[in-house]
Structure formats: structure tokens, C-alpha cells
Amino acid sequence: MITIAEKINATIPSVKKIIETRDRGKLLELARTQSKAGADYLDVNVGTGTGSRQDEIDSMRWAVTMIQEEVETPLCIDSADPDVLAAGLAARDGRPALINSTKGSDEHLNKVVPLAREYGQPLVGLAMDEEGIPATVTARVAACSKIVSTCAENRVGMDNVFFDPLVLPVSTDVKQGLVTLETIRALKEQFQKAHIVMAVSNVSFGLPERRIFNTAFLHMAIFAGLDTAILDVLNPDLMGAIKTAEAIMGRDRHCRKYARFWRNR
Amino acid sequence: METQELLDRIAINVVQGRVEAEDEGFDEGFENQPAVIELVEEALENGISPSDILIKGLTSSMTVVGEKFETGEYLIPDMLASAEAVGAGMDILTPHLLKAGIESKGKFVIATVSGDLHDIGKNIVAIMLKGAGYEVVDLGVDVPASRIIETVKKHNAPYLGLSALLTTTMRNMDEVIDGLKEAGLRNQTKVCIGGAPTSQDFADQIGADKHCNDAFAVLDWLKAAA
Ligand code: B12
Numbered sequence: 411m412i413t414i415a416e417k418i419n420a421t422i423p424s425v426k427k428i429i430e431t432r433d434r435g436k437l438l439e440l441a442r443t444q445s446k447a448g449a450d451y452l453d454v455n456v457g458t459g460t461g462s463r464q465d466e467i468d469s470m471r472w473a474v475t476m477i478q479e480e481v482e483t484p485l486c487i488d489s490a491d492p493d494v495l496a497a498g499l500a501a502r503d504g505r506p507a508l509i510n511s512t513k514g515s516d517e518h519l520n521k522v523v524p525l526a527r528e529y530g531q532p533l534v535g536l537a538m539d540e541e542g543i544p545a546t547v548t549a550r551v552a553a554c555s556k557i558v559s560t561c562a563e564n565r566v567g568m569d570n571v572f573f574d575p576l577v578l579p580v581s582t583d584v585k586q587g588l589v590t591l592e593t594i595r596a597l598k599e600q601f602q603k604a605h606i607v608m609a610v611s612n613v614s615f616g617l618p619e620r621r622i623f624n625t626a627f628l629h630m631a632i633f634a635g636l637d638t639a640i641l642d643v644l645n646p647d648l649m650g651a652i653k654t655a656e657a658i659m660g661r662d663r664h665c666r667k668y669a670r671f672w673r674n675r
Numbered sequence: 676m677e678t679q680e681l682l683d684r685i686a687i688n689v690v691q692g693r694v695e696a697e698d699e700g701f702d703e704g705f706e707n708q709p710a711v712i713e714l715v716e717e718a719l720e721n722g723i724s725p726s727d728i729l730i731k732g733l734t735s736s737m738t739v740v741g742e743k744f745e746t747g748e749y750l751i752p753d754m755l756a757s758a759e760a761v762g763a764g765m766d767i768l769t770p771h772l773l774k775a776g777i778e779s780k781g782k783f784v785i786a787t788v789s790g791d792l793h794d795i796g797k798n799i800v801a802i803m804l805k806g807a808g809y810e811v812v813d814l815g816v817d818v819p820a821s822r823i824i825e826t827v828k829k830h831n832a833p834y835l836g837l838s839a840l841l842t843t844t845m846r847n848m849d850e851v852i853d854g855l856k857e858a859g860l861r862n863q864t865k866v867c868i869g870g871a872p873t874s875q876d877f878a879d880q881i882g883a884d885k886h887c888n889d890a891f892a893v894l895d896w897l898k899a900a901a
Pocket residue numbers: 734737738739740741742744745751752754755758785790791792793794795796797799800835836837838839840841842843867868869870871872887888889890893
């Protein structure tokens with residue numbers, strides 16, 4: 411499993427403040443602790459929701475430059491705005507990065523996929539279209555197929571694509587857990603080389619005992635074909651759930667990683 | 676690498692349970708360093724004797740593994756990983772331990788008794804016996820008494836070796852000896868036993884001819900018995 415640490419995200423109020431005040435120390439602390447917890451990528455989302463596009467571009471440049479001066483872990487450059495993605499990619503020192511993300515709409519695809527081509531980096535493709543997040547498996551897979559065509563035109567290989575089936579709260583629509591799981595399975599079947607990535611915690615929004623809900627969902631998703639997760643890497647329940655699922659899936663010889671994870675706690 | 680360092684490195688990698696370089700160990704940070712296969716091959720190239728590699732490198736450290744399991748530090752898969760590492764090393768050493776083309780000194784049936792899955796020690800004994808010119812019929816692990824007796828009968832074997840590593844399964848040796856008596860084979864077949872929990876006292880108790888601490892003891896006993 412590939413893990414993407416979720417905490418450097420300016421939609422979290424404390425992180426918004428770090429970005430606005432250019433608090434280098436706190437930013438690096440977030441980067442370091444998540445990297446030490448075993449993250450394979452650090453997500454960087456600096457969209458505060460209040461500034462201008464130029465503000466977000468400047469913030470992205472600042473955050474990418476600061477983090478990579480001190481921390482080795484590759485970054486997952488996260489924005490809904492292709493120009494912000496481009497700024498983050500350009501600010502890199504040549505290290506790999508994950509582009510997060512494009513959706514299955516022409517306007518977005520035609521800007522983001524060429525970035526993946528230009529910088530030779532993988533990208534996340536969201537299973538959504540012009541109208542938003544489709545309610546059905548078929549429509550989500552269709553959105554991904556559109557991403558596949560644009561990638562083919564731009565000669566971006568499937569092994570460089572991470573599909574996000576998208577996760578909606580089960581509390582508001584009890585079918586949504588299954589829609590995500592079946593989308594994972596369908597995508598894995600159709601596009602075998604592609605990765606599947608998902609943010610875990612949304613599923614339990616509005617419910618009690620979220621950690622139990624989240625870990626159960628993660629186990630099921632890994633069985634369905636999930637190979638990458640955006641999550642709180644400092645949360646032992648979630649990281650433990652990944653090790654557990656890997657061992658049960660037979661991908662952890664002699665249960666080494668599972669046993670070591672609990673031994674080291 | 677110096678001889679001693681190589682043997683130590685082999686022993687460390689057995690404890691870590693690493694067969695080949697890409698394997699991770701019990702502890703972190705071993706990936707892509709030479710493991711048992713690579714080190715045993717290097718030791719052979721350096722002219723270290725196969726029996727030194729076997730005893731000082733591969734098998735002596737299984738005691739450490741046992742201790743770590745006893746204290747709860749090692750789990751069953753960790754023991755299994757170490758056993759696998761020893762097995763991989765033995766596969767490389769076997770042809771070197773066997774001297775080709777010697778006349779057979781007789782048939783030797785060997786087995787780990789019913790209920791017991793430990794075979795590292797038994798396999799070593801089997802290889803050493805083959806090397807010394809015995810025709811070994813190895814029945815494997817968890818072998819029921821009836822099958823052992825049938826095999827002794829079928830081959831008319833003058834020697835039988837039984838292995839058990841558990842205090843609970845060593846009792847099953849009893850049954851084999853009784854079965855031999857019932858089949859009228861006891862007088863023509865010499866029986867030796869081995870495995871950590873067994874002893875000469877125990878051998879006497881169940882009516883076996885000999886308890887052997889290790890593979891060399893078997894060879895001495897056979898020499899004396901011949
Ligand atoms: C490796 C190992 C395993 C591996 C075995 C893999 C394999 N392919 O063999 C696995 C993980 C499967 C295993 C499982 C279990 N094991 Co275990 N295992 C060991 C361990 C660590 C090493 C044994 C070994 O290979 N030693 C190295 C060899 C070279 O030595 P040896 O076998 O003694 O053989 C030499 C001599 O005894 C003699 N010899 C042996 N056989 C024979 C036969 C003849 C004819 C002759 C002449 C001589 C001879 O010559 C050999 C060469 O010098 C021991 C601990 C230890 N230090 O012994 C525990 C140990 C034997 N296991 C133990 C236990 C409890 C178990 C389990 C019950 C664990 C569990 N809870 O499930 C299971 C039982 C499975 C079963 N039904 O058999 C206990 C037994 C305790 C007891 N009082 O009975 C031990 C002592 C560990 C401990 N300290 O608690 N185990």
C-alpha cells in the first residue's frame with residue numbers, strides 16, 4: 411500500500427493559519443511527523459478558500475520549497491486549480507511528485523493531463539464529470555474512461571494514473587459505501603495497470619465510532635483493489651488496518667510488517 | 676570477508692530469517708544486504724568446509740531463535756522464517772555434504788513422529804547419513820507410527836531414526852517401538868532417537884537402542900554398531 415498523509419491541508423483551520431502567516435516551523439513539523447510515521451507522500455493543499463488564485467499559487471510555491479528543503483518524502487501536490495498544480499510542480503527540486511488531481515471533464519483534463527506529460531509525474535483522476543460526483547458505479551467508471559482517453563492522447567501511461575472512486579458519507583445515503591467499493595473493483599478490472607486511491611474518513615461522516623467504521627471500510631476497499639490511501643498516517647487504527655489487510659491479502663511475507671508495526675508502538 | 680565474520684553473518688541472517696538479499700528481516704534495515712543464500716555461496720567459494728557452514732553458521736543460531744520465541748519476542752512466523760533460511764542454506768550445502776558413489780552401508784529409515792512438524796534437525800541427520808554412505812528413506816514430518824513400521828518392513832531396514840521436538844510428541848515414539856515389536860521387526864532393526872526434549876533416559880524408558888545429541892553421535896553409534 412502507498413500512503414498519502416493528509417494533514418497539510420488548508421481547509422483545516424490551524425493549517426490555514428500556518429499558510430497565511432507563512433509559519434515555516436509549524437509547516438515543517440507537520441511534514442516531519444507525517445514523514446516519520448511512514449507516509450509515502452505528503453499531501454500539500456494550500457487552498458485557504460479566502461485568498462485569490464495568485465495567493466494560492468504563491469502559497470504552493472512557498473510550501474513546496476520549504477518542505478523539500480528539510481524532508482525527503484515526495485509531495486502530493488493538491489489543488490482543484492491547474493495553475494496552482496503547475497506552480498507546485500515547477501517549484502520542485504526534481505523529486506517525484508503526485509499531481510492531485512483532474513476530474514473527468516474536458517476543461518480540467520486538457521489542462522492537467524499535459525502537466526503530467528510535461529513533468530513526467532503520475533496524476534490522480536477523480537471519478538467525477540462536469541455535473542459533479544455521479545451516484546452510480548457505471549457513471550463513475552465512465553468518468554474515469556474519459557480520463558483514460560485523454561491520458562492516451564497525451565501518452566501518459568496507465569501505471570501513472572491513480573483513480574479516485576470517491577467516497578460519500580454513508581450516513582446520508584446508505585448505498586454509497588457499496589458504490590465506492592464496486593467502483594474500485596470495476597476500475598481495477600478494466601484498467602489493471604492503474605492505481606486506485608481514496609480518502610478514507612469521509613465515509614463515516616456523521617456517525618459514531620468513526621474509527622471502527624473507517625477501518626472496516628479500509629479493509630473492504632483493499633480487498634476490492636485499493637492500493638493507495640489518503641489518510642491520517644498518525645492514526646494507529648488506520649495504519650494498523652493497512653498492515654492487517656496486507657497480511658490477510660497474503661502480501662506480507664511471514665507477517666513481518668504487521669508484527670513489526672505493533673512491536674514498534 | 677574473513678571466515679569467522681562470514682559464519683557470524685550467516686548466523687545473524689538465520690536469526691533474522693532472511694533467505695535471500697531482497698528479504699526483510701525481523702529487524703528493520705536488512706533489505707538488499709546479502710542473506711543466507713548469498714553468504715553460504717560466498718563461504719563455499721572461500722573454501723570454508725560445508726560442515727562448518729552447517730554447524731557454526733546455519734544451525735547453532737536456532738537456539739537463539741528458540742529463546743526469542745520462548746520470551747515472546749519472536750512469533751511463530753518468525754520461527755518459520757528462520758527455519759526457511761536454514762532450509763535454503765541446506766539446499767545449497769547438500770550436494771557438497773554428499774560424497775558421490777560410495778557403496779551403500781545399508782538402509783536407514785528416518786521420520787519426525789506423528790503430530791510434530793519440526794524437520795530441520797532430522798534433515799541434517801539425513802544429509803549426514805547420506806554423506807556417510809547410508810541409503811536414507813526420509814518419510815518427512817508428522818508420520819504415523821503405522822507408516823513408519825510399514826516402511827521399515829518394506830525395505831527390510833536395519834536402522835530407524837525417530838525425531839521429535841515437542842514434549843507432547845516425543846511420547847509418540849513409544850507407539851512406534853511397540854509397533855515394531857508387534858510386527859516382529861524389533862530384533863532386526865536398531866532404533867535411535869533424537870530431538871531437543873529427548874534423552875538417553877527417555878530412550879531407555881521406551882526401549883530405543885540409543886539417544887543421539889546430534890548427527891555426529893549417530894555416525895559414531897553406527898560405526899560402533901557395525
Ligand atoms: C524452527 C522451530 C519451529 C518451526 C519448525 C519448522 C521446521 N521446518 O522444522 C515451526 C514454526 C513450524 C515451529 C512450530 C511449533 N513449535 Co517450534 N521450534 C522451532 C525451534 C526454534 C528450532 C528447532 C530447530 O530446528 N532446531 C535446530 C536443529 C538443528 O536442532 P534439533 O532439531 O534439536 O536437531 C538436532 C538434534 O536434536 C539431533 N536430532 C534431531 N532429530 C533427530 C533425529 C535422529 C534420528 C537423531 C539421531 C538425531 C536427531 O540432531 C540434530 C542436528 O544436530 C525450536 C527451539 C529450539 N531451540 O529447539 C522451537 C520449539 C521446538 N518449538 C516449540 C513449540 C512450542 C512449537 C509450537 C507448538 C508453537 C505453536 N504454539 O504453535 C509449534 C508446533 C508445531 C508442530 N506441530 O510441530 C517449543 C517446544 C516446547 C516443548 N517443550 O515442547 C520450542 C522448544 C520453542 C520454545 N522454546 O518454546 N517450531
